[in-house]
Amino acid sequence: MKKLTIPVVVGRLCPGFYDGVLMIFTFFLMVLAFSANRVSAQERRPADELGVGQMLPDDLWDVPFSSLRVRGTGVVGGDGSVVDGSVVGGSGFEPSVFRLRELKGRLIILDFWATWCGGCIAGFPKAKKLQERFGDKVSFVLVNNEDPVKAERLLSRRLAENGEVFRYVNSDTLLNRLFFKRLIPHYVWIDGGGKVMAVTGGDELTEENIAGTLSGSEGVTGIRNVLDIDRKLPLFSSPALPGLGLMKYSLLTKGKVSGLPSGFLWRKDKVTGRNSGMAITNLPFWYIYKKLFVEFLIKQKDFHGSDRLVYEGRDMHLLQDTFFNYEFSVSGPLIPRLDSMMLADLNTFSPFRFALEKRRVRSLSLVVVDSLKLPRAKLGMKVMVSGVAGDFGGAAEGRVGGIGAADGGAKRRKVRFEKVRLRELVYLLKEKGLISDTVVDGTFSDVVVSLELWGAGPMGDAGDWLLSGLNRQLSRFGMRLTEGYSVLNYGVIRDQVVNLN
Incomplete structure (x- = not known):
């Protein structure tokens, strides 16, 4: 196959690795990197993007990507395990260089991720399990284009806590340009010869799909490739739509x-x-x-x-x-x-x-009975739940909602409402689990208050408040919950009725 020359974009290079001529060349590569970042920011389609069915350019196999390796070890096996060393105790990483050629001949899965992407990080244990399952036949490569210090900090924590060791590409712009997608995580499947087999989401990372890919092309017919949809345009429409x-x-x-x-x-x-x-x-x-x-x-x-x-x-x-x-x-x-x-x-x-x-429904309404007792505070809003102490017991008389207090007593939790508007307080009482009935505001007041109340522990069999007990506490602050009926807005969903006549 004819070799295709592609610009090499490397985040960090090892000192002394290149001679003087290549150091000058690196300067021009940095210029290209800034251009690539601008292209990515504008979400333009890269001219050299690789799609499913295409082959990797020959030059790409030998690009020296900025990488990481476990400090004090040296070699990482094909299944992600550390060959000569241990990750026990949470040893960190040190800079290294990685080339795709190290993995040629096996199934390579490029995992594009970011430190801020919870879904990306949640997929690491699954990738680790699959990598261990298939051994040297499959290698996951984590590709990140953020600040290398930020990525290394998160990866070091994952290494210490979960023993996750993969191949890494850090500070990348080249692979992100060649396999451009707006949504992460996305996974690029490359077979042993360098053919792009699929570009998928995390749902397709299964033992069955990987085994089918390793066995031959018939095994990948059921894999769904991820679509690259720009939601700034009408969904699924042509860019030419007026x-x-x-x-x-x-x-x-x-x-x-x-x-x-x-x-x-x-x-x-x-x-x-x-x-x-x-x-x-x-x-x-x-x-x-x-x-x-x-x-x-x-x-x-x-x-x-x-x-x-x-x-x-x-x-x-x-x-x-x-x-x-x-x-x-x-x-x-x-x-x-x-x-x-x-x-x-x-x-x-x-x-x-x-x-x-x-x-018209049964409801609880919060009203002010003595405005002089209101625990007034300055404007602002902050709701904080803290503390667990004491026992909450008593009969079920006056229970609120469908869950009563435990027969023998339950741990109580202190709830502090700090700098909240009075007309919001009744809804916060419900949000924090102190009451479960439908609630309405009867104060009609924007007065800002701060106060502490005690409630039962985690909601459940030993959970809800007694109305009488809650009102005893509220009375100290000039307030009370009253039972009654209110006419409220409801949203009602019903099944569509199809007229077949």
């Missing part, structure tokens, strides 16, 4: 899509800056409707009411466990009608129907 002339865009797909995160992304109108749409990716409809309901409550200044979302249907699995992707966007004069149009669209094409309803 976005400025887009009056309405709607899309709904069922099933998880590898390459998309789970979450919400508002669309913004370029002229007014107002919300003109929303992209919802890899989420069940329960979370989609919860998001829409919370947005409604915020506009109604009815905060802390997401627990008032209820399902009155039969298919909880479809609602809570099945992933969907949904986008709805409008422009111009349609923007003020965004919420109602999006809800109508969902109620037409989704498996469910959603409605906003007023319901």
Whole structure:
């Protein structure tokens, strides 16, 4: 195969490794590295990007990448174990140089990760197990393009705590350019001859898939390659789509899509800056409707009411466990009608129907009975739970919610509410597990308070508060919880009714 010359980008080079001529050459490589970083920041598609089915350029096998090795050991085996040395006691790393040629002939899996990526780090134990399972047939290479000190600090901690030893590429720009993806972690599978077999997410890292890849090309037909989707564009659309002339865009797909995160992304109108749409990716409809309901409550200044979302249907699995992707966007004069149009669209094409309803329900209301006793504080908000002491016992008289105090007594926890608005306090009492019934604010006050209350230990069989006991404490601060009924906003999800006539 004809050799392809590629620019070598190396984060740190060992002193004395190159002669004077190559040191001058390194200067120009640094210039190329800065250019590569600018390209990455702008998310342009690299001209020399390698795709599935392509071969690694010959030059790439011998690029000296900045790497790490376990301090005081020397050699790392193909399965990731330390050959001559021990990692017991948490010995750290020292700078080294790594070349892909060291692994030629085996399946190489490049693991692109970052220190801030929880999903990336959560995948390390799985990679370690697979590397140990397949021995010298498979090698994972962790590729990171951050500050090498930051990466080394995290890897050293993982080494001490979990004994995780891999091949490493640090301060990288070259591999990130050749295998560009917006989402991490992603894994590049390269066979022994240098062919790119797949570029996947973590779900595809299984013993079955690796064994199939090692046995031949037929074994990889079921592996799903990760898509590289730019969510700044309408989902799955062509870059040539005339976005400025887009009056309405709607899309709904069922099933998880590898390459998309789970979450919400508002669309913004370029002229007014107002919300003109929303992209919802890899989420069940329960979370989609919860998001829409919370947005409604915020506009109604009815905060802390997401627990008032209820399902009155039969298919909880479809609602809570099945992933969907949904986008709805409008422009111009349609923007003020965004919420109602999006809800109508969902109620037409989704498996469910959603409605906003007023319901009269039993509730607890926090009221002020003596404003002079209020523990006033300066403006600010900080909620802190601390301390476990004493025993909480007593009869179940006046219990709040469905869980009562333990018969023999339970450990109590002290909850400190520091610098909170009075109208928020009742919702924080519920959030921190002191009460479980529906709650409403009866103070209608922005007075800022700080106070400490005592409650039972972890919620469970020995968990909830007695209303009478909680009120005895609140009375010292001029407040009280009263039982009654309230008319509140509820979000109600029902199954879609299909008319077959």
